[in-house]
Amino acid sequence: MEKQSYEKKAYETMKEKILNGQLRTGDRVPENTIAKELGISRTPVRRALVMLETEGFLTIESNRGAFVCESKVTVGRFIEMLEMLEVLTIKTMDKIETKGISFEPQHLYRRLSVMEGHLKAGNSSGFVEEGWQTIFDFIAYMGNSYANNAVRKMGIDFLTKAPKEIILIPFHNGAYLIEQYMRMNELLRTKDFDKAETIVRELVNYFIIKTFR
Known part of the structure; x- marks a missing residue:
């Protein structure tokens, strides 16, 4: 070796x-x-x-x-991350729409397939890591280095500084998360941006509520 x-x-x-x-x-x-x-x-x-x-x-x-490293991602910080991801995701969709950027749904489908495999195998760390990579890949369509760096930093902070009960929130709601990503991907493929943005807002609200349960 x-x-x-x-x-x-x-x-x-x-x-x-x-x-x-x-x-x-x-x-x-x-x-x-x-x-x-x-x-x-x-x-x-x-x-x-x-x-x-x-x-x-x-x-x-x-x-x-x-x-x-010491854990520093509190519930409040996690909610801030969700809200920031909502803003960045919707801005990315707006740019795809207004700039006519070519969106490749198959790449996202492949990511979601990997996430589904981790979910079925009970691999929480693999699922969460792949989830962050999926978000990063999508935000990259914006072509903004600040946004890319912000998402990368959030992902690292979440994976390294959040307590386990927060890290597991996406995994415990993994089936719903994948389902909504699939819907969003299909809406982006058909250029129904308004409905895709609605899904993003609903998804963030869903996870904020789940955080307090």
Whole structure:
């Protein structure tokens, strides 16, 4: 196995442990244990730790090691994220409509198919990560670097700094989420932008209500 593959394996293993709660906020990442578990040296593990720190999953302290970042996404912050995504999604739809941008529904269908697979398999972390990537891919149609960076940052914050009960909200309502995405995708394909925007607003309101239940 090549060095890059070792790093990727270490990266994916540690990231999964963080997302599924095996490594919790404030936990020190057991560098030696990870290396032994994967049958590799500590060097690719250390490189993977740097990658995870860059993405906001960890903080690395000199002479102390790497620690899982403190959770900072509260219910209030989650609702702010939902409202921001509503604004950005509708603005993206407006730009697709007014600028005549070519929308490719098949790409979104493929993303939703992957999400559905994660949902059926009970893979909550895979489902949520794919969901954020789906949002990012759609916002990219706007062609606005600020919007792209904002969504990327929100996704990283959500995955790394939200408590598990908030992270699981999309997964627990996954069937409904996929159904509404499918409807939205079909409406965009047929250029019925007003109805597509209505679905976005209803979807955000739905998740705000679910957050308080």
